[in-house]
Amino acid sequence: MLFGRNGRKDELVVRGARVVDPGEGIDSRLDVRVDRGVVAALGTDLDTNRHRVVDGEGLVLAPAFVDPHVHLRTPGREDEEDIASGTRAGAAGGYCALLAMPNTDPVVDSASVLGALADRARSEAEIPVGFLGAITKGEEGGELTEMVTLAEAGAAGFTDDGRPVEAAGLLRRALQYSSAAGRPLALHCEEPTLSRGGCVHEGAASAELGFGGYPSVAESAMVARDLALARYEERPVHLLHLSARESVEALRAAHADAVAATAEVTPHHLCLTDEAVRSLDPNVKMNPPLRSANDRRALVEALHDGTIAAVATDHAPHARHEKEVPFEAAPFGVIGLETAFSALYTRLVEPGVLSLATLLERMSAGPARVYGLEPPRIAPGAEANLVLLDLNAPWRVDESSFRSKSANSWLLGRTLRGKVLMTVAAGRVAYEG
Amino acid sequence: MADIRPLVRDELLPPKPAVRRHLISIADLTRADVERLLGLARTFARSLERDVKKLPTLRGRTVVNLFCEPSTRTSSSFELAAKRLSADVMSIKASGSAVEKGESLKDTAITLGCYDPDVVVIRHPEIGAPRLVARYTGAHVVNAGDGKHQHPTQALLDLYTVDDELGGIENLHVAIVGDVLHSRVARSNIQAFVLMGARVTLVGPPTLIPRGIEAMGCDVAHSLDAIRAADVVYVLRMQRERMLAGENYVPTLREYTARWGVTTERVRPGQKIMHPGPMNRGVELDGAVAEAADALIERQVRSGLAVRMAVLYDLLTHGPVGVQVADAQEVA
Numbered sequence: 001m002l003f004g005r006n007g008r009k010d011e012l013v014v015r016g017a018r019v020v021d022p023g024e025g026i027d028s029r030l031d032v033r034v035d036r037g038v039v040a041a042l043g044t045d046l047d048t049n050r051h052r053v054v055d056g057e058g059l060v061l062a063p064a065f066v067d068p069h070v071h072l073r074t075p076g077r078e079d080e081e082d083i084a085s086g087t088r089a090g091a092a093g094g095y096c097a098l099l100a101m102p103n104t105d106p107v108v109d110s111a112s113v114l115g116a117l118a119d120r121a122r123s124e125a126e127i128p129v130g131f132l133g134a135i136t137k138g139e140e141g142g143e144l145t146e147m148v149t150l151a152e153a154g155a156a157g158f159t160d161d162g163r164p165v166e167a168a169g170l171l172r173r174a175l176q177y178s179s180a181a182g183r184p185l186a187l188h189c190e191e192p193t194l195s196r197g198g199c200v201h202e203g204a205a206s207a208e209l210g211f212g213g214y215p216s217v218a219e220s221a222m223v224a225r226d227l228a229l230a231r232y233e234e235r236p237v238h239l240l241h242l243s244a245r246e247s248v249e250a251l252r253a254a255h256a257d258a259v260a261a262t263a264e265v266t267p268h269h270l271c272l273t274d275e276a277v278r279s280l281d282p283n284v285k286m287n288p289p290l291r292s293a294n295d296r297r298a299l300v301e302a303l304h305d306g307t308i309a310a311v312a313t314d315h316a317p318h319a320r321h322e323k324e325v326p327f328e329a330a331p332f333g334v335i336g337l338e339t340a341f342s343a344l345y346t347r348l349v350e351p352g353v354l355s356l357a358t359l360l361e362r363m364s365a366g367p368a369r370v371y372g373l374e375p376p377r378i379a380p381g382a383e384a385n386l387v388l389l390d391l392n393a394p395w396r397v398d399e400s401s402f403r404s405k406s407a408n409s410w411l412l413g414r415t416l417r418g419k420v421l422m423t424v425a426a427g428r429v430a431y432e433g
Numbered sequence: 434m435a436d437i438r439p440l441v442r443d444e445l446l447p448p449k450p451a452v453r454r455h456l457i458s459i460a461d462l463t464r465a466d467v468e469r470l471l472g473l474a475r476t477f478a479r480s481l482e483r484d485v486k487k488l489p490t491l492r493g494r495t496v497v498n499l500f501c502e503p504s505t506r507t508s509s510s511f512e513l514a515a516k517r518l519s520a521d522v523m524s525i526k527a528s529g530s531a532v533e534k535g536e537s538l539k540d541t542a543i544t545l546g547c548y549d550p551d552v553v554v555i556r557h558p559e560i561g562a563p564r565l566v567a568r569y570t571g572a573h574v575v576n577a578g579d580g581k582h583q584h585p586t587q588a589l590l591d592l593y594t595v596d597d598e599l600g601g602i603e604n605l606h607v608a609i610v611g612d613v614l615h616s617r618v619a620r621s622n623i624q625a626f627v628l629m630g631a632r633v634t635l636v637g638p639p640t641l642i643p644r645g646i647e648a649m650g651c652d653v654a655h656s657l658d659a660i661r662a663a664d665v666v667y668v669l670r671m672q673r674e675r676m677l678a679g680e681n682y683v684p685t686l687r688e689y690t691a692r693w694g695v696t697t698e699r700v701r702p703g704q705k706i707m708h709p710g711p712m713n714r715g716v717e718l719d720g721a722v723a724e725a726a727d728a729l730i731e732r733q734v735r736s737g738l739a740v741r742m743a744v745l746y747d748l749l750t751h752g753p754v755g756v757q758v759a760d761a762q763e764v765a
Contacts, residue, residue, distance in 0.1 A: 197677050199560075204648035208460075210560055210581030210620055213644065280561040324539050327561030328580055 001156045002097055002373065002426075003121035004128035009037030009427040013048045014388065017056025021063055021378040022357040023365045032061060034384040037427020041380060054422065056388065062360045063376035064096030064385040064423055067337065068186075068264055068367040069161070069240060069312035072098070072129070074117065076105030081317040081405050083117070086337070087126040089315070089404040092433070093337040094387035096127055096376055096425035097368070102134045103162040109134040109145045111153035118154055127425035130156035130371070135174050135185060141166050144174055147181035156371050159186035161240055162287075164222055166192060168229065175233040184371065186238040187226050189247065190288070194218035199328055201274040201289040209278065211328070214289050220246035227254040227261055236260035238370050241314050243269050243288035245298035252307050262370045264312035265299050267340045268410055271347040272296070276410070282323045282330035283410045286316070303362055304354055310367035311359075313340050317406030335404050339397060339411050341389070345418030356391075388422040395419050454748055455574040457563045458583045459624040467592065467629060473743035474593050474736070481517070481739060491518040494749060497550040499541070499566070500577070501527040501557045506710055506734055507577050507586070511554045514741035520551075538562055539569050546570035551749055555579070573748040581617050581675065587709055588621035590740040592629060594733050595665055598705060603630035608660040609651075610636045610695060611669035611717050614643050615676065618709045619669055623649045634659055637669075637693055640682045657693055660700070667707045668695050668718045690716055697721050705729050 012034050019030045019042065031046040032039060067090060073081040081089075090098045100117075102108030108117065114131055121129045133155035137143045139162065147158055158178060165171040165187065178185050195218040200206050202213025223239060227250055230237040242248060242263050254261050268286060273293050276284045284290060302308040316333025323330050336343075341363065348354040365375035376385035396415045399407040423431040455461075480488055496515040500508050508524065515522040525545070527533065532541060538557070545553065546569060553570055555563050556577040563576040578584040596602050607626050613619040613635050623646075626633050633651040635642055636659045647653055660666050671689065676682055683689045696719040700706065706718075706728040714720045723730055 197680075202644055204645040207643035207646035208620060208649055210583070210617055215644075280564050282561075321537065321539075324565070325537065326557065326559035326565050326579070328559040329561075 001154055001371070002128035002130045003118045003154065004125045004426055005122060010384075010424065010429045011035055011049070011051040012054055012429070013046060013051050014054045014056045014061050014386070017059045017061035017388065019061045019378055020357060020360055022361040023063070023375060023377050024379050026378065027357065032378060032386070034386075034424065034427070037384050039378055039380055039382045039384050042378065054388065058390070058392075059421065060356075060389040060391055061378070062387050062389065063364045063378055064387040064425060065094045065341065065363040066097045066367040066373065066376065067095050067313050067315065067340075068099045068310050068370055070098045070100055070315040070337065071103070071317065071333070072100045073317055074104060074120070075113070079405070080319050083120050083129065084124040084126065085403060085405045086315070087129055089335075089337040089402065091126045091423045091425060091431035092403045092420060093339070094341050094389070094420040094423050095337065096385035096423065096430070097130065097373065098127065099130045099132060099156050099371060101159060101161040102132050103139055103160075107134050107138050108132070109137050109139070111146070111149045114150060114153045114155060127423070127430050130154070130373075132157045132159050132161070132186065134158065135160045135165055136170070139163055141170065144170070144177060147178055147183070151181040151183050155181075155183060157183045157186050157238070159188065159240065161186065161188045164188050164190045164192065168225060171226065172229050172233060175229055175235040175237070179235060184236045184238050186240055188240050189219050189222035189226055191218045191222045194221065198289070199285070200277045201291045203274055203292055205274045205277055211277070214287075216244035216246060216291055216295060219244045219288055220250060223247040223250045227251070227259055230254070230261055231257060231259045236262070239263040241266050241269070241288060241312060242299065242308060243291050243295060245295045248298045248302045248307060251302070255307065262310065263308045264310040264367065264370070265303055265308045266312055266314045267336055267343045268334060269296065269299055270303065270311075271343055272410065277327070280327045281410075282325065282327050283334055283408050283412065285327060285330050285332055286314070286334055287332035300348065300353060304358060309362065310370055311340065311344065311363045312367065313337050315404075317404055318408045319406065323408045334408050334410050335402070335406055336409070338402055338404065339409060339416065341420060342395070342416035342418045343411060345391065346416045350417060384424045384427045386422075386424040387420060390419045390421050392417065393419040455563070455567050456585050456744055456748065457567070457574065457576045459585045459588050459621045459628065462628070464628055467589070467625070470589055470740070470743050470747055471593050471596060473747060474589075474739040477742040477746070478736075478739040487517055487519060489519050490746060491515070491520040491749060494520040494551045495548065496520045496522050496552045496554065496745065497545050497548070497572070498522065498524040498554045498577075499545065499556070500525065501532055501538075501555070501562070502578065504556055504577070506737065507556060510734070510737040511577060511741050514738055514745060517738070518742055518745060520745070538565055542566045542569040546572065552745060575744060575748070578617055581615055582620065584617040584621050586737070586741055586744055587618050588625035589744070590733060590737040591622055591667070591707060591709075592625050593736045593740050594707070594729050595705070597736065598729060598732065599664065602626065605631040605664045606634070606662060607631050607665045607667055608634045608636055608663035609667045609669065610657070610660060611693060612641045612671050613637055613646065613669065614641045614682070615672040616669050622667065623651050627651065634663065636660055638683055638689065657699060660695075663704065665705045665707060666695060666700060670709070670711065671713055671716055686716055693717070695719065695722055697725075700727075703727065707733060709733070
């Protein structure tokens with residue numbers, strides 16, 4: 001389900017770092033030795049076996065991150081991102097695995113498109129990458145894709161991300177049929193007749209600035225419908241990029257009813273509110289839009305208590321000329337792979353709103369479980385998927401700092417703390433800063 | 434879990450931008466800015482009463498009018514204002530320009546910037562266009578209307594007109610009637626009148642009053658009865674060209690006019706009637722009201738000239754405080 005380069009497996013010892021693996025219940029100062037890409041030992045004063053020694057003094061070593069939602073723009077818009085650049089960006093952000101959305105050109109709606117992507121990933125991916133297939137052909141909401149064939153070709157799941165499945169009857173069929181494919185559906189919840197003409201969250205800022213409002217009920221009404229169908233069909237669903245308090249409440253109620261629903265939230269929805277759109281900066285325009293302070297608070301609480309299991313960047317590269325237009329004309333979406341940890345560490349962990357362990361869990365094991373991937377862990381015998389972090393290092397986000405081909409970040413010019421120094425993905429050192 | 438009340442803090446908002454003199458939104462002005470501009474406008478209004486109306490003040494300065502949306506009164510008003518101050522004026526319309534060939538606004542701004550204009554006046558259908566132009570030219574930028582966002586010189590000329598007619602703005606009651614949802618004039622005027630101490634009530638069908646607009650410091654009413662107590666009734670145009678097809682904001686114009694049309698029977702003598710133009714006579718405003726003695730509609734147009742002269746002059750004379758707004762580059 002994940003595709004990457006085979007071959008090199010690295011050997012190293014990280015000496016004296018604070019090892020934090022919430023899943024393994026570890027938070028202590030240890031040495032970690034990796035033999036041939038596999039975690040071989042944790043302990044104090046470990047024999048280096050003549051491996052390369054990385055000084056972890058004062059640093060944190062954690063399971064590397066998994067991003068369940070990125071746009072690699074391949075095929076079709078390789079000028080904005082491709083598999084090589086997107087996975088390099090992921091490695092620089094501390095990720096050991098990415099899951100790419102199928103709303104490309106052409107859409108990933110057949111085994112041949114998916115097979116070609118898998119081949120490219122095998123030759124150029126810096127870290128392993130998985131691909132979701134579309135639920136409907138061309139993401140047009142008309143006919144189901146060949147989900148069983150796509151799953152056999154390695155599809156990690158199915159989604160029409162970027163769009164909702166508008167027709168309830170069709171989504172019901174997709175839920176039924178996806179059980180034959182054995183892969184989950186990931187749903188973009190947006191009632192289009194409510195979001196029509198909407199550009200930013202409907203609230204005081206949109207009223208004052210004159211933007212068409214995209215109300216939170218456009219999301220939560222669709223979340224309620226999709227959860228009702230998931231419950232009726234007893235099928236798992238994953239809710240993409242939740243933004244509204246009412247959506248979180250609906251999800252919590254569904255969990256209480258034993259519905260197998262998971263959800264993700266983006267760093268920008270966790271860090272910003274719709275007040276940010278007053279800057280008219282096209283890099284704070286995304287779908288779903290930034291919402292109110294109450295919505296943001298509900299998202300942080302849901303991430304804290306596990307109602308929302310995963311942080312997803314929704315990394316959405318756009319060509320510079322497409323964002324250098326008036327706010328209203330700009331496309332939705334921002335990049336996030338290279339800033340996700342630092343942004344959330346600076347804005348949530350440092351102020352004491354979220355614990356480091358919770359953030360690490362929601363960026364790694366949480367998203368891995370959504371798609372049934374092996375959660376990265378730091379334990380003997382586990383494949384080495386590690387991230388080495390300097391929590392104290394300040395760094396400034398500049399256009400030149402990105403490995404991504406695009407620079408449409410909401411953090412340009414900001415100084416963040418918490419820096420990724422090294423990423424080991426699938427046993428291979430994929431990034432060193 | 435730690436207390437998450439301190440979540441929304443200043444540091445979460447974009448950093449405060451560097452100051453540069455543009456006029457993009459009334460929100461960027463202080464009351465002192467407005468008073469200074471109105472004072473300047475009074476001076477220029479007197480100069481316009483002379484036989485020779487031209488002043489040498491901005492001789493050698495260049496003003497570019499870039500109009501990417503249809504306009505009669507605003508474009509002619511800005512053009513004449515610049516000419517009355519002896520500036521060199523270039524007026525560029527979207528139709529017949531490179532904009533029609535698909536040139537981006539950024540490239541248009543850079544191209545025009547090569548002539549080193551002192552001021553670029555821009556009207557554009559999209560919110561944020563003036564800020565983009567400010568980012569790519571060294572000129573002072575004046576927003577002559579960007580989508581549904583702002584039309585600051587309209588609000589200033591409306592303040593001027595009311596002040597001139599009623600001898601002050603503080604504590605007046607202004608009712609703004611009609612299609613607020615699609616109106617940049619309404620947004621600028623709410624801010625402007627509230628800034629100057631007036632009470633503002635918005636009146637119109639619930640579908641055309643944006644949710645959350647009370648946060649701007651105004652009241653909202655859905656019945657036209659709410660205009661009875663107002664000193665000024667400011668009537669907005671039904672902006673049919675900005676309405677999404679099939680959205681059903683009002684079932685029919687007939688019902689709109691029956692409920693919210695401003696007619697002779699619905700206004701009382703002494704109530705001042707304003708409209709930013711162009712009017713849909715017989716839709717939002719009865720022609721008889723528009724032409725009655727209490728209507729200030731022509732005065733508004735006349736004030737526009739003096740106010741726009743004041744804005745151009747103020748931007749180009751670098752006073753200690755100015756019409757200040759963010760440089761978009763710093764915001765990004």
